[in-house]
Ligand code: ATP
């Protein structure tokens with residue numbers, strides 16, 4: 415299918431910046447999108463809008479993924495019905511967003527997002543954008559050809575029209591998909607200034623879809639990276655989650671460095687990544703997250719954040735210990751310092767920073783191979799995350815492999831045997847010494 419489209423489309427859309435007024439229509443028989451690959455709820459929404467006399471198209475990532483033969487993560491619909499009209503048509507819908515109103519239509523656990531075609535404002539550029547070019551308002555309804563301009567990449571700006579099952583392409587998106595090319599619609603600098611998060615989206619899509627980013631786009635990102643500093647930390651958290659939890663964390667992490675963007679997300683991690691062992695450790699953490707995502711195992715952002723800040727937090731802990739603090743206090747103070755600085759860039763909700771602290775503070779406790787401490791560690795709610803973290807450190811050469819091996823073997827034993835091993839008196843611990851001891855700095 416892709417090669418057919420390649421040959422058919424070469425005459426169209428050579429102009430990199432343009433949104434053509436005259437779209438290419440790829441008819442039902444000429445593309446590979448089959449309705450059997452579209453989730454039932456999305457089809458229901460499309461058909462009902464169409465029957466009620468509205469235009470209804472599948473749009474964005476879903477069309478792109480269907481053309482690539484992938485199953486879309488979610489299905490977004492665009493229509494000329496207003497949110498209120500959509501709301502009237504579907505009992506299971508609700509309107510969300512104040513500035514940018516959308517309808518969410520709920521089918522069990524699945525939500526179909528329906529957006530009304532939007533147009534650029536008739537106002538001047540100054541009224542519509544802030545002084546750095548960032549887009550401020552995006553709430554004027556328009557027609558489908560206006561809506562194209564709101565999209566970021568050509569591959570994300572295709573419309574699958576339920577009226578005749580064709581794909582509507584104003585920007586050469588089908589050809590770009592065929593060539594595995596990520597291309598921003600319009601003038602690169604203007605579009606990145608409007609919304610600097612698009613730079614992170616470029617990296618995400620290139621990593622996920624194995625698309626190439628052309629040289630001008632690469633250059634623009636290298637120059638405009640500092641604009642990410644103006645993006646709210648909470649929005650960057652959402653975007654970082656998408657970058658690292660979609661099964662392509664490792665490639666995204668490498669690309670973030672290549673495009674010099676990691677410094678705007680995790681500045682404190684930067685110096686430590688120069689060290690090959692730390693670099694190997696963080697990359698392994700990304701890799702292991704990807705493997706978990708691919709087999710549908712749960713992942714928590716706390717793990718990767720803990721990995722990125724592990725060496726910086728250990729360095730600060732050491733400074734605190736040298737200033738005379740007991741180890742566990744030194745670690746807690748270091749954690750507070752690092753986390754409170756980090757959240758200025760990419761926020762970390764408390765429920766995750768608590769887990770990061772647990773993962774860090776449990777690391778020193780793995781050296782106890784018997785007794786009460788080892789037993790309570792094995793039953794700690796965050797044992798598994800901390801143990802996985804320890805093993806990655808060991809694999810990266812950051813701590814002793816035997817350490818990790820001992821705990822691996824212990825978990826393979828049955829509960830009775832575990833009890834026996836752990837009830838042995840901790841070497842070097844007598845009753846007399848069972849009073850609290852000052853910890854002298856851990857084993858790292
Ligand atoms: P994914 O498969 O990761 O969901 P997606 O392309 O569907 O990818 P979404 O973030 O779900 O991405 O957004 C849906 C669509 O909305 C995009 O395809 C794009 O057309 C548009 N869009 C989303 N965010 C932006 C943005 N920051 N700038 C311009 N267009 C955007």
Ligand code: MG
Nearest residue numbers: 474475476488
């Ligand atoms: Mg999507």
